[in-house]
Amino acid sequence: MEATHTGKKVLMKGNEAVGEAAIKAGCQCYFAYPITPQTETPEYLSRRMEETGRIFLQAESEVAAINMVFGAAAAGARAMTSSSSPGISLKQEGISYISAAQLPCVIVNVVRGGPGLGNIDASQADYIQSTRGGGHGDYRCIVLAPNSIQECYDMTMNAFDLADKYRIIVMIQNDGIIGQMVEAFEMHEYIPLFDNLPAKDWALTGCRGRQPNVCHTLYLGTNGLEKLNRQLQEKYARIQRELAWFEEYACENAELIIVAYGAVSRITKAAIKQLNGSGRRVGLFRPRTLWPYPSQRLAELAGKMKKPKFLVIEMSAGQMLIDVQLALMDVVPKKDIYFEGMGGGWYSSVEGTLKKVQEILG
Amino acid sequence: MITVSTEERNILIAGFGGQGVIMAGNVLAYACIESGKNVLAMASYGAEVRGGTAKALISISNEPIDSPIIANPNTAMIMNRPSFIKYIETIKPHSPVILISSMIDYHTCPRSDLDLVPIDATNIAIRMGNILVANIILLGTLIRKTGILNSDDVRKGLVRAFYKGKKHLYYINEQAFETGYNLI
Numbered sequence: 001m002e003a004t005h006t007g008k009k010v011l012m013k014g015n016e017a018v019g020e021a022a023i024k025a026g027c028q029c030y031f032a033y034p035i036t037p038q039t040e041t042p043e044y045l046s047r048r049m050e051e052t053g054r055i056f057l058q059a060e061s062e063v064a065a066i067n068m069v070f071g072a073a074a075a076g077a078r079a080m081t082s083s084s085s086p087g088i089s090l091k092q093e094g095i096s097y098i099s100a101a102q103l104p105c106v107i108v109n110v111v112r113g114g115p116g117l118g119n120i121d122a123s124q125a126d127y128i129q130s131t132r133g134g135g136h137g138d139y140r141c142i143v144l145a146p147n148s149i150q151e152c153y154d155m156t157m158n159a160f161d162l163a164d165k166y167r168i169i170v171m172i173q174n175d176g177i178i179g180q181m182v183e184a185f186e187m188h189e190y191i192p193l194f195d196n197l198p199a200k201d202w203a204l205t206g207c208r209g210r211q212p213n214v215c216h217t218l219y220l221g222t223n224g225l226e227k228l229n230r231q232l233q234e235k236y237a238r239i240q241r242e243l244a245w246f247e248e249y250a251c252e253n254a255e256l257i258i259v260a261y262g263a264v265s266r267i268t269k270a271a272i273k274q275l276n277g278s279g280r281r282v283g284l285f286r287p288r289t290l291w292p293y294p295s296q297r298l299a300e301l302a303g304k305m306k307k308p309k310f311l312v313i314e315m316s317a318g319q320m321l322i323d324v325q326l327a328l329m330d331v332v333p334k335k336d337i338y339f340e341g342m343g344g345g346w347y348s349s350v351e352g353t354l355k356k357v358q359e360i361l362g
Numbered sequence: 363m364i365t366v367s368t369e370e371r372n373i374l375i376a377g378f379g380g381q382g383v384i385m386a387g388n389v390l391a392y393a394c395i396e397s398g399k400n401v402l403a404m405a406s407y408g409a410e411v412r413g414g415t416a417k418a419l420i421s422i423s424n425e426p427i428d429s430p431i432i433a434n435p436n437t438a439m440i441m442n443r444p445s446f447i448k449y450i451e452t453i454k455p456h457s458p459v460i461l462i463s464s465m466i467d468y469h470t471c472p473r474s475d476l477d478l479v480p481i482d483a484t485n486i487a488i489r490m491g492n493i494l495v496a497n498i499i500l501l502g503t504l505i506r507k508t509g510i511l512n513s514d515d516v517r518k519g520l521v522r523a524f525y526k527g528k529k530h531l532y533y534i535n536e537q538a539f540e541t542g543y544n545l546i
Contacts, residue, residue, distance in 0.1 A: 011395055037407055120408050181430045182403040184395050263430055270428035347431050 010187040014152040014179045015040035015082075017187075018108055018172065021156035022080050023048050024190040027106070029055040029072040029079040031065040033087060036120040037176040038110035041082045062087040066094030066107075073103035074215045076203030078160050082108035084176075085126050086117055088134070095169060096135030100217035100228065102202075102235075104163035106156070107141070108172045110179035113345030121345025122176030122263055127319035130173050131291040138229055140236050141169040142243065143290040145261045149183040151288075154191075161193035164200075166239055173290060175315065177263035177347070244297065245288035250276055251301055254283030256309045256361060259298070259324050261287050264313050264348050271353035282357060290320070295327035302331045311338040311360060313348050370423040371510050372432040376449055377441025377462075379416040382497030385523065386439065387418030389501060393511050393519030394422050402427040415445045422510055437508055439500050440466065450476075460504045462496065479507055481545060487538065492531075495538035502542025513543055 012020070019041045022030065030049055032042040042058060049056035055072075059065035065081045072079035083091065088109045098105060111126045113119040130143045142162050144155045152174065159170040204213050219225035249269060251257055260268040265286040275282045285301060287294050302308040310332060312321045321339050328337060340356050342348060373390065377383045384405045394401035405418040419432045436454045440446050440461045446468070453459060455475040461468055463480035471478060481503050483496035498520070505516055520539060524532040 009395055011391055011401075176407075177404070177430050180404060180407050182391055182401075182405075183427075184401065267429045267431055273428065349431065349433060350429055351433070 009184040011182060011184050012149060013040050013182050014146070014149050014174060015110065016044045017149045017153040017185060018082070018156045018174075018179075019044035019048060020187065021153045022106070022160075023052055023054075025157045025160040026078050026190070027054065027080050027160065028077040029057075029068070031057050031059050031068040031072075031079070031081050032083065033059050033062050033065050035062075035084045035087045037112055037122070037179050038082050038084045038108065038174075040179070041108065041110075062090040063094065066091035066098075069105050069107075070094055070098050070101070070103065073098065073105040074101065074204050076200040076205055078104075078106075078164075080106040080108070080160075082110070084110045084112045085114050085123070086112075088126065088129070092129075092135035095141070096133070096137050096139065097217045098169055099133070099135075099139035099141070099232075100137065101215050102167040102232075103215070104160075104167050104169075106159045106163055106170050106172065108156075108174065110174045110176060112176050113343070119345045120176065122178075122180075122347060123315050123343065123345055124173075124175055124262060124264065125316040125319065125343060126173065127290065127314070127316055128322075130171050131293070131323070139232060140239075140291055141171045142166070142239065142292075143171045143173050144245075145173050145288055145290050146178060147262055147265045147286065148178075148185070149181070150185040152178065153185055153187065155288075157190055158193050161197065162243070164197045165194055166235060167202075168235070168239070173262070175262050176345070240292040243289055243292050244294035246294040246297055247284075247286040247288060248301070249284040249286070250281070251283035251285060253281055254305065255281045255307075256311060256357065257283040257285050257301060257305070258311045258313060258353070258357075259285045259287070259320070260313045260348075261290065261320070262315075264315055267348050267350060268313055268353055271350045271357070274350065274354065275357055280357070280361065287320075290323075293323045293327065295323065298324065298327040299331050302328055307336075308332045309336050309338070309360060311340065311356065313340045313353065313356075315342055315347060317341045317343055370421065370425070370427075371437050371508065372435045373420045373422070373504075374417060374432070374435035374438040374449060374453070375420070375441075376415055376417040376438070376445035377497075379414065381416075381441045382494060383416045383418055383441065386497040386501050387420050389498070389516065389519045389523045390420050390422070390511075391519075392522040393516040396518040396522075397511055397515040399424060399511070400427050402430055404430055404432075415442065415448060417445065417449075437504065437510075439504050441497065441500070443467070458504070458507050460500050460507065462500065479503060479546065481542070483542070486541060490534065490538060490541065492534055495535055498535045498538040499542035499545075502539040503545050504542075506543045506546055513539075
């Protein structure tokens, strides 16, 4: 859709808002290959990157696109690629290499039904792939999970800042619903997340007058790889201390807290409004960062409940459930963590949520 | 004087790809922005837009809209027979259903609890000189029937939708909207 300016509110698809935010955040290079349901991002950026004098390149494949991001990030540019599940699987080799080289970049995954080529409906079944690395080796990516067009926009800006701050890949895990739906949002100018970002003194910018920088991921015959892994783990521990984003709705005095993210969190919220309107006390806990997972806050909430009960709803077969169980392992018996999952592009529903809550609370 | 309804509407628009299903949805969405109402729109995005049935679901409310998934719309605008068959059972009882009479055998409707509004939009559009504006004729009728939006806001929505690239089509669409609006 075309942007509509009435005051500050603008009407766009999630995928387009991601593209405009990248422009505003100073993304200099964008490389991608089309795949439903994320193609509006390259479509949008094919026009806007040219208008703003940046680099847009439709690569010959997803593998090529991620390696172009590798190169651009190594040169110090703000770089981004986007794709959907099967395309993200193809990128995993490059994602592992970029993580080893500790380069900042942004990757958007508009998750669709899998495994295999699957279908083009919304899904969340790439949760484990996103939050545990996905490629080979011991690495992590920061994973952000928007649930509105405003958040698609804001979080894409944040993603570039987080990537530069920690020299890490930031993934935006969307789903086919959030990517495709149209909502009004405030298209503000770039709002930096931090006052200062570290200088990119590691970038390969030409070494006249200084020692050459080296960007590599192969460490043979030395203890360099052991040292790199130690550095990486220290960095990941630091990020876990510093970053945990979440939203709470009606969690105060709740008898049951539902944990959901992305499109599911919105369907859940609609159900919770109905439930609480009829006298129930059900809360919503929505992780906005999937890695690091806001585990500590979840455990705190459980500690405040008389008889804590949790319900995890996701468009996958118990992937986020593992993080909730880990977060609550010391405070909530496993039997009191309930689960509702759906796969293959099948969505949760308000009716299904009402029924499940009825089963749990009686 | 038409009063503007304040209840939440979940509107289904369905038809063949190419009939302007998505465009009608866009006009509605733009009109909501003009009116200050909240709107959430989801359109079909698969291969079906190249021949099969296409659909758009638009939620309009004065309150924040939570769920992007609408299983049971309470207003519908249906533009072909396959969509009529596919979606008629999903619509909430007593909902207005605006439909193209020349393409849908609505007398065979399996339900008697819907407020069917058959409009011969195809032939009206042909007489206006462009069959493609049938969607906006129906949209005019839908706005009049439901009172969900002020007609001035929809006119502004039309300007938005056709402003860039399709400006030459604005006037006939504006005319189509007026025609549809005044049919009932």
